[in-house]
Amino acid sequence: MTSVTNAPVPARVVLNQADIDRALTRIAHEILEANKGSKDLVLLGIPRRGYPLAVRLAHKIAAADPTVDATAMVGQLDVTMFRDDLSHQPTRPPYPTQLPRTGIDNKVVVLIDDVLYSGRTIRAALDAIIDLGRPRIVRLAVLIDRGHRELPIRADHVGKNLPTSSAEKVRVRLEETDTAADGSVVNEVVIEGGA
Numbered sequence: 001m002t003s004v005t006n007a008p009v010p011a012r013v014v015l016n017q018a019d020i021d022r023a024l025t026r027i028a029h030e031i032l033e034a035n036k037g038s039k040d041l042v043l044l045g046i047p048r049r050g051y052p053l054a055v056r057l058a059h060k061i062a063a064a065d066p067t068v069d070a071t072a073m074v075g076q077l078d079v080t081m082f083r084d085d086l087s088h089q090p091t092r093p094p095y096p097t098q099l100p101r102t103g104i105d106n107k108v109v110v111l112i113d114d115v116l117y118s119g120r121t122i123r124a125a126l127d128a129i130i131d132l133g134r135p136r137i138v139r140l141a142v143l144i145d146r147g148h149r150e151l152p153i154r155a156d157h158v159g160k161n162l163p164t165s166s167a168e169k170v171r172v173r174l175e176e177t178d179t180a181a182d183g184s185v186v187n188e189v190v191i192e193g194g195a
């Protein structure tokens with residue numbers, strides 16, 4: 001008779017620092033191409049990890065187009081109070097919403113997030129944007145698209161499509177927001193759990 005144990009599956013790295021950098025470089029060029037340049041471009045990062053990704057993307061866009069001021073095109077959009085699942089999620093502190101000084105009216109706004117999953121965070125972001133102004137276009141860029149959408153939302157720019165099971169968790173770890181257990185700097189995407 002054989003005994004089966006349900007030992008936890010170790011986390012596996014699916015993107016390392018170099019992979020993340022390559023994906024962000026590609027997304028930056030895709031954004032410039034879709035916008036036909038950097039005119040009227042605003043990057044709004046969704047906290048917690050979307051904001052540092054937006055900052056990184058802004059610097060990559062500025063490297064490709066020297067007329068761009070990377071810091072002037074980036075903002076942070078907190079969606080906490082616009083979520084439809086507040087009663088089902090653990091309490092989390094809101095982050096300040098910070099728009100570029102040029103605002104978002106008649107701009108091309110690119111929402112930036114780390115992982116696209118159910119689509120509920122992006123739905124909340126769209127509601128939050130409507131409260132702040134009227135952009136000409138709203139696009140979405142994500143580092144990881146893992147599928148399992150509950151709403152009809154898709155990203156315009158994706159770093160990596162990563163098919164997963166619902167039992168798995170995708171963790172994006174960035175040096176701006178995370179540290180490894182040993183205190184070292186970490187930039188990676190891992191999958192935890194599943195069978």
